[in-house]
Amino acid sequence: MASVNVERTDGGFVARNARGAEVAIGGGDDQGVFTPVELLLAAVGGCNIVTVEPLTAQRDHRLVRLAMTVQADKAESNLLGTVTITYDVELPEGDDKAGEVYRAVARRVHEKYCTVSRTLQEGVEVALELPE
Missing domain, CATH: 3.30.300.20 (K homology (KH) domain)
Incomplete structure (x- = not known):
C-alpha cells in the first residue's frame, strides 16, 4: 500500500512519507512550495x-x-x-x-x-x- 500523511503545520502544509521525506504544499502565490x-x-x-x-x-x-x-x-x-x-x-x-x-x-x-x-x-x- 502507498501512503502519505498531509497536515497543516505552523508554516503551511506538508506531506510526509513513512521514510521521513517531506514536501511543502501551498497555493499558487506561496513561494518555495508546490x-x-x-x-x-x-x-x-x-x-x-x-x-x-x-x-x-x-x-x-x-x-x-x-x-x-x-x-x-x-x-x-x-x-x-x-x-x-x-x-x-x-x-x-x-x-x-x-x-x-x-x-x-x-x-x-x-x-x-x-x-x-x-x-x-x-x-x-x-x-x-x-x-x-
Whole structure:
C-alpha cells in the first residue's frame, strides 16, 4: 500500500512519507512550495523518469542528459486536460542506437510501467472516509 500523511503545520502544509521525506504544499502565490497540481505533474514525471533512466542504462545506452517537462492546461476550473510529457535528452556521442532505445523504453514505460500515468489514464476512484 502507498501512503502519505498531509497536515497543516505552523508554516503551511506538508506531506510526509513513512521514510521521513517531506514536501511543502501551498497555493499558487506561496513561494518555495508546490501546489497540489504541481505535485501531481511531478508524480507523473518522476514515475516516468525514474523508470526510463535505469532501463536505458541497463541496455548500455546511458543518456548524457535526461530531463522532462510535464504540463497540463485546465479543462475546467477544477479539472485538468491532457497531461503532456516532453522529454529533453542528450544522446551519447557515437552511440547510434541510443535514441532508438530511449524512445522505445520511454513509450513502454508510459504505456505499461508507470503506475502514476497508467492510473490517470485508466481513471481510479478516490474514496473519502470521514470518521465520526
